[in-house]
Each structure stands twice: as C-alpha cells, then as structure tokens.
Amino acid sequence: MLTDSLHTLIPKLPAGLLYGGDYNPEQWPEAVWLEDARLMQAAGVNFISLGIFSWAKLEPEPGRYDFAWLDRVIDLLWSHQISLCLATATASPPAWFARLHPEGLAVGRAGDRFTHGSRQHYCPNSVAYRQASVRLITQLAQRYGRHPAVALWHINNELGCHINACYCDVCAAEFRHWLRRRYGSLEALNAAWGTAFWSQIYGDWSEIQLPNRTPTLGNPTQCLDHQRFVSDGLRAILLAETAAIRAVVPEAKITTNGVFTMKPADYRDWFQHCDVAALDCYPDPTLGLVEVRASALCNDHYRCFKDGLPFILMEQVTSQVNWRATNVLKQPGQMRALSYAALAHGADGIMFFQWRASRAGAEKFHGALLPHAGPDTRVHREVVQLGRELRSLTAIAGARTPARVALLQSWENHWALELPSKPATFDYGRTLAEFHTPLWNRNIALDVVSPDAPLTRYDVVIAPVLYVISPKQADSLRAFVAGGGTLLLTYFSGIVDEHEHIQLGGYPALLKDVLGLVVEEWQPLPPGASNGLRLLTSAPEAPAVPCHFFSEVVHPRGAEVLATFTKDFLAGQPALTRHRFGSGEAYYLATQPDAACLENWLADLLASRGITAPIQAAYGVEVCLRQGTEQEFLFVINHQSDPAPVNYGAWTGSADLLSPGTPVAATEELPGLAVRLLCRPRNK
Ligand code: GAL
Ligand code: ZN
Numbered sequence: 035m036l037t038d039s040l041h042t043l044i045p046k047l048p049a050g051l052l053y054g055g056d057y058n059p060e061q062w063p064e065a066v067w068l069e070d071a072r073l074m075q076a077a078g079v080n081f082i083s084l085g086i087f088s089w090a091k092l093e094p095e096p097g098r099y100d101f102a103w104l105d106r107v108i109d110l111l112w113s114h115q116i117s118l119c120l121a122t123a124t125a126s127p128p129a130w131f132a133r134l135h136p137e138g139l140a141v142g143r144a145g146d147r148f149t150h151g152s153r154q155h156y157c158p159n160s161v162a163y164r165q166a167s168v169r170l171i172t173q174l175a176q177r178y179g180r181h182p183a184v185a186l187w188h189i190n191n192e193l194g195c196h197i198n199a200c201y202c203d204v205c206a207a208e209f210r211h212w213l214r215r216r217y218g219s220l221e222a223l224n225a226a227w228g229t230a231f232w233s234q235i236y237g238d239w240s241e242i243q244l245p246n247r248t249p250t251l252g253n254p255t256q257c258l259d260h261q262r263f264v265s266d267g268l269r270a271i272l273l274a275e276t277a278a279i280r281a282v283v284p285e286a287k288i289t290t291n292g293v294f295t296m297k298p299a300d301y302r303d304w305f306q307h308c309d310v311a312a313l314d315c316y317p318d319p320t321l322g323l324v325e326v327r328a329s330a331l332c333n334d335h336y337r338c339f340k341d342g343l344p345f346i347l348m349e350q351v352t353s354q355v356n357w358r359a360t361n362v363l364k365q366p367g368q369m370r371a372l373s374y375a376a377l378a379h380g381a382d383g384i385m386f387f388q389w390r391a392s393r394a395g396a397e398k399f400h401g402a403l404l405p406h407a408g409p410d411t412r413v414h415r416e417v418v419q420l421g422r423e424l425r426s427l428t429a430i431a432g433a434r435t436p437a438r439v440a441l442l443q444s445w446e447n448h449w450a451l452e453l454p455s456k457p458a459t460f461d462y463g464r465t466l467a468e469f470h471t472p473l474w475n476r477n478i479a480l481d482v483v484s485p486d487a488p489l490t491r492y493d494v495v496i497a498p499v500l501y502v503i504s505p506k507q508a509d510s511l512r513a514f515v516a517g518g519g520t521l522l523l524t525y526f527s528g529i530v531d532e533h534e535h536i537q538l539g540g541y542p543a544l545l546k547d548v549l550g551l552v553v554e555e556w557q558p559l560p561p562g563a564s565n566g567l568r569l570l571t572s573a574p575e576a577p578a579v580p581c582h583f584f585s586e587v588v589h590p591r592g593a594e595v596l597a598t599f600t601k602d603f604l605a606g607q608p609a610l611t612r613h614r615f616g617s618g619e620a621y622y623l624a625t626q627p628d629a630a631c632l633e634n635w636l637a638d639l640l641a642s643r644g645i646t647a648p649i650q651a652a653y654g655v656e657v658c659l660r661q662g663t664e665q666e667f668l669f670v671i672n673h674q675s676d677p678a679p680v681n682y683g684a685w686t687g688s689a690d691l692l693s694p695g696t697p698v699a700a701t702e703e704l705p706g707l708a709v710r711l712l713c714r715p716r717n718k
Contacts, residue, residue: 039432040344040382044287044309046185048117050428052081052346052383053421055403059084059107060091061392067107070390071114073409078421081383082111083348086121086191087153089170090128096166099173112183119289119348120184122174122275124167125191126153135162141202143246148197152396157200158267159208164274171278179283188348189275189290192314194268198298199244199260205267206244212263213242226533227255254453255534261449265300272304291348294328295335295463297452300445302484305339312336314349314387317372319362323654326673327474329372330656331467333379335443335482342434342481346383347376352413353401361399366412367707370420371671374709377427378658378669380435384424427691429713430667433660437479438645441470442497444484450534451501451526458558458584460499460526468626469498469524472633477647477657478640489514493643500527500542502534508544515548516616520643522636523549524623525584526556549622550592550613557585557604559625566600567609567627569635579631581609586624593622649685652678655704661716667691668712675706688712 041047054074059067074082085092085104093099108118132139132150138160140148148155156163178184199205217223220236229235234253236242245257272290279286287309292301294315305311313336317325336345352369354361364372373384391402403417448462473480481492485507489495495514500523503511508528515521528542537543540552559565565585566578578600585599588608597610611622627635640646648659654674660667668685672678679701682688686700691711698712 038343040310041431043343044186046117046182046287048080048115048185050080050431051377051424052385053424054079054081054116054389055083055386056086056349056388057082057084057111057390058087058388058392060088060103061395062390064103064106066390067110070404071110071116073404074111074116074389075114077403077414077418078425079116079389079403080425081117081119081185081385082389083119083188083385084108084111084121085123086188087123087126088121089123089126092123092174093128093170096130096134097169099170101173101177105177108178108181108183112181116183117185118181118183119186119188120174120178121188122167122171122190122279124170124275127156127163127166131156131163131166135160135166137202137204138162140197140200141205143201145201147202152196154191154196156197157202157204158194158197158264158271159200159202159205161204164271167271167275168278171275172282175279175282175286179279179286185287186310187276187279187286187288189272189288189308192291192293193271194264194298195293195296198268199264201244201246208267209244209260209263210239210242212266213259214239216259227253227259228533228535229253251455254455257453258450258534261298262446264298265303265445268299269304269307273307276307289346289348292336294332297445297448301335302339302445305336310343311339311345312348312383313345315347315376316349316351316355318358319354319364319368320360323673326372326375326656327471328467330375330379330474331470331482333376333381334441334480337380337435338481338483342380344380344382344432346385347373347381348383348385349387350376350385351401352386352403352417353405354399355401356397356399365675365707366416369413369416371673371707371709373420374669374671374711375656375673377430378656378660378671380660382431384420423692427711429662429665429691430660433662433665433667435479435481435658435660437481438493438643439473439478439480439640440487440489440492440495441466441473441480441482442485442495442500443482444486444502446532447485447500447502450530451499453534457526457556460501462499465498465626468629468632469496471629472636473640474656475633475653476637476640477649477651477655478637478645479658485510489519490517492519493645494520494522494640496522497527498524500524501529502532503528503542503544504532505544511545512548512615515618515620518617520618520639521548521620522623522639523620525586525625545620546591548613548615549611549620550615551588551590551608551611551622553624554587554589556587557602559583559585565602565604565609565625567597567625567631568600569597569610570595579628581625581627583626584624585609588622588624596621599625649683650681651704652680654678655680664716665713666716668710670704670710670712672704672706672708677703677705680704682712685712685714688714
C-alpha cells in the first residue's frame with residue numbers, strides 16, 4: 035500500500051527517523067559499554083545493528099552458547115532507549131567451523147580453498163554452514179525474538195560481497211540441481227544454451243560443470259545461468275536465515291544490507307523477501323559530484339525496491355574508510371550533507387559502520403561515530419549535531435518521493451550485456467550513469483524500476499541499452515507508449531531473448547512497430563573515436579555534436595528523423611528518431627551523444643511535458659521533494675564547497691526545519707555543503 039510507513043510495517047521501530055550504526059561490543063571490555071550507551075543516547079542514537087560478527091563469542095564451541103554478555107548489552111542499550119536491528123551473527127563463522135568442516139570453506143576458481151582468518155569465507159551452498167547458522171539463529175530468536183528492543187533482524191552481512199561464486203564440488207552439484215529445476219530436461223537445456231555450437235551438446239547431467247577455465251570464450255548462456263544461480267544461491271541464505279527466525283517468531287521483521295547495486299546480487303528480487311530495503315553506501319570523496327550522483331542513483335534503486343517505501347541507509351562512514359589505496363576524509367560537513375541526500379531520496383534511517391572505532395583488527399583505521407580520540411573530536415561533534423537534528427525531523431518519516439520519470443534497469447540485462455564477445459565492451463553501470471546524470475544535474479526526480487514494473491504510472495520511460503527484452507516487457511513498453519507515454523530507447527536494445535539468443539529480423543525485434551524503424555547493423559566507436567550528430571533543428575552552421583561508443587545503421591519505417599550522423603559511411607543517416615505510436619511517442623537514440631547535448635535535449639523533452647526541477651539552483655545543488663500526507667518537504671543540498679545561488683521560487687517564505695523561525699528568502703547564496711529542509715502544507 036502506498037501509504038504504508040516503515041513504522042506501520044515494523045511496529046517495534048523507534049519513532050521518527052532511525053539513527054545509529056553497527057555496534058561490536060565484543061571488541062571492548064565490558065567497562066566501555068556503559069560509556070558507549072551513554073554517548074549513544076547523548077548523540078541521539080536510537081537504533082543499533084548488534085552482533086554482526088559475534089558468532090565466535092556467542093558459540094565458543096559447537097553447541098555451547100554464551101548469551102549472558104549479549105543479554106547485558108541488550109538490556110543496557112534498551113535502558114538507554116536504543117532499539118535493535120539484531121544480527122543473525124552468521125557473517126563470519128568461528129575457527130571451529132573451519133576445523134570441523136573444511137569442506138564448508140569456499141573454493142576459488144583455481145580450486146584453492148579459502149582459510150579462516152578474515153570473514154565471509156564459507157561456501158554459500160555448504161550444508162554444514164547452513165545447519166550451524168540455523169542452530170545459532172534458532173537460539174537467538176528464542177532468547178531475543180520477543181525482547182521489546184528487537185525491532186528488526188539483520189540477516190547475515192553483505193551477502194556475497196567478498197565471495198559470491200564458489201567453485202567447490204558441492205556448488206557444482208547444486209548448479210546442476212538448479213539447472214534441472216529450471217529446464218526440466220537436457221533437451222531444453224541444450225536448446226537454451228545453444229550447445230549445437232562448438233560441439234557442446236550434453237548427454238548426461240553429470241557432464242555439466244560450473245563455468246570456469248576454458249581455452250577461449252565459454253558458453254554465454256551457461257555463464258548467464260551461473261550468474262542467476264549465484265544470486266539465487268545467496269538469496270537462499272537470506273531465506274533460510276529468515277525462516278529460522280520466523281519458525282520461532284512468526285511476526286519477526288527482517289532486512290539484509292545490500293552493497294551499492296552489486297552486480298552478483300539481484301537485490302530487486304532479494305528485497306521482495308525483506309520487510310525493508312537496506313543499503314551500504316561508501317562514495318569516494320576524491321571523486322566529488324560523480325560519487326554524489328552515484329549515491330543518488332543507488333538511493334533511487336533502493337527506494338524503488340519496495341515500491342517507494344522508505345529504505346534504511348544501513349552503512350556509510352563518518353570520515354574515511356580503510357580499504358581504498360588512499361583513504362581521503364569526507365570534508366567537515368560532508369557527512370551531514372550526504373546523510374541528508376539519502377533522506378532526500380527516500381531513506382528513513384541514517385546508519386553507519388561503526389559506532390566505536392576499533393583498536394585492533396583489519397578495520398582499525400576505518401572511521402566511526404566515536405573516533406579513537408574520543409567524543410571531543412570534530413567527527414563526533416558532527417555526529418551529535420546530526421543526531422540532534424534528525425530527532426527533530428519526525429514528520430519526514432514515511433514521506434514519499436513523487437517521480438514522473440522511470441529509468442529502466444535490470445540485473446538480467448546487466449549480466450547478459452556484460453558477457454564477453456559483444457560488438458563493444460559494455461559497462462552497464464556507466465551507461466546508466468550517463469542517462470541518470472542529466473536528470474540529477476537538473477534536479478528531476480526519477481524512479482529506477484525493472485522493465486517488468488508497471489510503467490503506466492510514469493510519463494517518461496528511459497531505457498538505456500536494454501539488450502534483453504522479453505515478449506512481456508515488449509508488450510508493456512508498447513502499451514505504455516500507446517497509452518500516451520514517452521519512451522526513450524537507446525542503441526543495442528531489444529537484441530536478445532532471455533536465453534541470450536538473437537531476435538532475428540532486425541533490431542529491436544519486438545519493438546520495431548513502436549519505434550517505427552529497424553536497425554540493420556552497428557558501428558562501435560573505439561575509445562577516442564567519435565562520430566558527429568546534427569540535430570535537424572539546429573542552424574546549418576552550428577557545429578555537430580560529438581557522439582561516442584556506438585553508432586548504428588537505422589532505417590526509418592515511419593519514424594521521423596530528428597538528428598543525423600555527420601561522418602563516415604553513416605553521414606546523413608538517422609542518429610535520433612521519433613515515432614508517434616498510439617497516443618504516445620517513442621524516441622530512439624542510436625549513439626551516445628556528448629553529455630552536455632544529451633542533458634539539454636533531455637531537459638527540453640521533459641520540460642515539454644511539464645517535468646522540471648521543483649526550484650532553480652546552481653549545478654551541484656541537489657533538490658529533492660518528499661511528500662507526506664499533510665506536508666511536503668524540499669531538500670536543498672549544496673554538495674560543493676563554494677556557495678551557490680538558489681532561487682526558492684514558489685517555496686519562498688517556507689519554513690526551514692533546520693533553522694526554525696527563519697523562513698527562506700526568495701534567493702540566496704547557499705553556503706558550501708549547507709542543507710535546507712523546507713516544509714509546507716501539501717496542496718498549497
Ligand atoms: C562493509 C561491511 C562492514 C565494514 C564496512 C567497512 O562492507 O558490511 O562490516 O566492513 O564495509 O567499510
Ligand atoms: Zn561451494
């Protein structure tokens with residue numbers, strides 16, 4: 035239901051916005067815990083992810099549990115009004131697990147087994163790991179499942195982040211089972227995998243291996259199925275851990291933390307099984323706005339995983355990480371700005387890794403809410419300030435993000451597009467960013483949804499390199515355009531079916547009627563090479579716009595040509611077309627134009643449909659709207675360090691929740707990294 039808030043779905047959550055982080059008390063003597071709880075409370079922390087790496091302390095020997103210390107931590111936190119996202123504690127099995135079940139450790143491509151001494155070293159399909167996890171989780175659920183502090187369960191940790199595919203015999207057997215379930219018969223598998231090619235035909239299930247070392251290109255459908263299998267296998271851990279909790283506490287609420295939009299995990303699918311989506315996001319501060327935009331795109335994914343339901347930013351860092359070559363600090367004020375950016379895109383929880391900076395271990399140089407030097411530090415002061423602010427912003431919780439534009443993305447497309455032996459080397463993430471950037475730069479809200487999602491709620495759908503289009507997806511796109519929608523489809527779309535077999539008869543096979551054209555062949559442009567694109571509406575003396583990466587031979591079959599190529603044998607041929615279909619329009623872009631040209635053209639297209647930014651602001655100032663039932667909120671965030679002009683337009687005179695009592699003027703120079711959070715009654 036569109037009006038659900040996290041609090042109605044997960045009743046034990048603390049009121050308002052969630053604020054806190056991972057807490058690893060087992061790294062500290064008990065004497066420190068009371069100070070932790072007091073400082074958390076003083077910082078406005080109301081939610082803690084507890085016990086993510088506690089397995090070895092909770093079960094020092096197989097079957098011998100020690101919960102007394104965790105009892106004390108939980109009661110201490112709860113007595114300081116801190117609720118919990120209690121971990122299943124399965125992310126890092128104890129040393130005894132490796133000793134007793136060496137077969138439960140993951141195996142690399144070369145057949146080498148991982149060892150104990152880091153984390154996440156288990157084989158995702160190991161029966162011993164699954165059984166030991168379920169035993170531990172059952173105990174945890176029995177002991178804490180009905181504790182008033184335990185609002186949510188944190189399943190495992192970043193499933194598949196370090197090891198997603200394992201190459202052990204158990205995984206090979208599991209892959210064969212998965213294939214049997216998918217195809218039913220070897221005939222169907224042989225047909226789907228196109229094994230007539232290079233004499234790859236299988237006559238017995240036991241002949242099928244995990245895709246690994248091959249002299250040259252492997253079977254692409256086998257590789258694609260392996261990616262599906264990997265995502266499903268990791269999801270099986272999520273489901274098994276959830277089932278173990280719910281066997282004891284049927285009403286338990288769960289989540290797991292996704293890593294950005296990690297390729298091996300189809301998070302859109304996974305989060306259907308969770309009560310709330312949760313994201314770990316670590317933008318690289320050296321990359322400036324590029325990474326701010328990347329985080330925004332990530333946030334837009336997570337908000338849409340649960341149909342607009344607010345998500346939790348489960349992990350970010352206050353200051354600096356420890357795992358890049360050079361770990362640059364977030365500027366003073368930047369942690370706050372990026373936290374508000376997540377809220378602006380639909381988060382209702384702002385969390386961090388981790389509460390107290392470690393003294394020992396591999397992450398001792400990772401930033402925290404409480405740095406090594408203690409509470410009297412710049413970072414902790416910023417933490418306390420943000421906590422205080424968030425406690426006052428309860429009205430935002432549950433507010434939704436209205437978007438009239440959808441950007442289509444799918445993991446299936448990602449996996450298939452980036453398989454080797456294509457006309458060019460595709461980077462789906464980069465291409466999505468190239469189409470997201472113009473909208474972010476212009477502060478136009480967008481949803482990131484699957485090509486299988488209902489599209490008719492949007493006015494404009496942008497589908498970059500939608501290489502895989504199923505008949506059902508083609509029908510949905512056709513109905514969307516026929517019903518009055520505007521579609522922008524790009525080069526190298528609609529090429530294959532779900533088995534990655536070519537759709538014959540010219541591309542994009544299933545949508546030629548909608549686009550009013552057929553693509554006959556393509557000319558990839560190597561790095562550094564370009565063609566030119568000339569809009570037919572531009573003055574004849576205007577220079578052509580450079581375009582890169584890809585170009586295609588397009589034959590209009592009813593489509594109107596809006597731009598042509600200027601060079602080589604493609605000169606004068608269509609580069610951009612428009613086709614009226616039913617009550618809507620379908621645009622086709624046969625190349626990747628220069629970023630500025632794409633941005634201007636898209637902004638004009640959207641403006642012609644009345645889709646514009648809520649207010650005018652300089653480049654680098656992010657503006658996002660969230661709507662509650664009674665009020666609406668406008669986030670205005672200057673991500674640059676220099677002041678930038680903002681014109682508040684229709685929002686002039688609205689209250690700024692972050693500077694109570696001072697309504698905003700019509701215009702201002704918004705200081706670097708400053709945030710305004712305007713509020714007004716809805717339907718004003
Ligand atoms: C995450 C992980 C945390 C911590 C953090 C450091 O990937 O979930 O446990 O390692 O990275 O940035
Ligand atoms: Zn394995």
